[in-house]
Amino acid sequence: MNSLFGLIGYPLGHSFSKRYFTEKFEQLDLQDSHAYTQFEIPTIEDFPALLGTESIKGFNVTIPYKKQIIPFLDEIDPAAARIGAVNTIKILPDGRTRGYNTDYFGFQGTLKAWPAYPHFKSLSALVLGQGGAAKAVIAAIEDLGIPVIKVSRQAGEGVVAYEALPQLMESVGLIVNTTPLGMHPNEAACPPIPYELLRGQHYLYDIVYNPLETTFLRNGLAHGAGGIHTGIEMLYGQADKAWEIWQS
Structure with a gap:
């Protein structure tokens, strides 16, 4: 070997x-x-x-x-x-x-390859959650020049609570779920965003990949979001980046 x-x-x-x-x-x-x-x-x-x-x-x-x-x-x-x-x-x-951190590259690569990217890149992005995955996602988005609004259950320094989102939705294009809400076996769960305010300008990305289409994404489509992106491509993208790094 x-x-x-x-x-x-x-x-x-x-x-x-x-x-x-x-x-x-x-x-x-x-x-x-x-x-x-x-x-x-x-x-x-x-x-x-x-x-x-x-x-x-x-x-x-x-x-x-x-x-x-x-x-x-x-x-x-x-x-x-x-x-x-x-x-x-x-x-x-x-x-x-x-x-x-290949999560950074995996997420950023799938975001740039998404046909919807030109439609939301001039607006702000909501990143739901404040864990390790959120940090990689935030860095990847910011490095593309997209302003990030950090969202958590409780407001804090540089972080807004979900209750504040109705006042922000008009300035938002991308909404990324980095929380485990909706992951198997708790598939009915979803982040408490104001789905009723979603419009065609809003695009939802969930880094959860099991199930492939989460309640968060289904709710987005049901309420008129412009499009959705599942997490499976990010998973493969970060692994492909690791292989690329090892081979370089």
């Missing part, structure tokens, strides 16, 4: 990354030289020992270590530094480690 990659996290169950990269290696006829495994480590202090793994070339990082891993890395990509989270690590030829 010439090239080994793996997922760091704890606990680790069924992994999208392992299935995705195993299938990719087979599609590229690399299964004899490339492999993907899972590194379930109970503490981040166990990470340095993994660097001695034979043929290791890179890692994906999942919860709870996306933030904790940063002090253990030699370099951080600027976007990942702004976001404060790393989900991909490349082992450089000299053995140093460099961290990236």
Whole structure:
């Protein structure tokens, strides 16, 4: 085995990354030289020992270590530094480690490729939620020059509450759900935005991908939104970006 990659996290169950990269290696006829495994480590202090793994070339990082891993890395990509989270690590030829956030690239790439992009890029964007995924989404949107309004259950510094949204909807084009509301098995849940105020200028993007069409997206279409975008392309986009980083 010439090239080994793996997922760091704890606990680790069924992994999208392992299935995705195993299938990719087979599609590229690399299964004899490339492999993907899972590194379930109970503490981040166990990470340095993994660097001695034979043929290791890179890692994906999942919860709870996306933030904790940063002090253990030699370099951080600027976007990942702004976001404060790393989900991909490349082992450089000299053995140093460099961290990236491919959620940023996965989301931004799908946004720019969306045919609706020209219709909302001159308006503001609502980002629902304030977790790690929201930080990547916010950075990706801001870097496209789109003003971001951060939304959470409670107002705070630089953050508005859902109750304030009716007064903001006319200035908004894009609405992104980064919360787990609507994710399987709680598929009936959805963010409490004023759906009755949606118009053709509003485009909804949900980073949840299970189910593919969430209640948030269905409500958007039912109330006249201009279009919707599911989360599955972002999931594949961030994985493709990780592969691109490892190959560069």
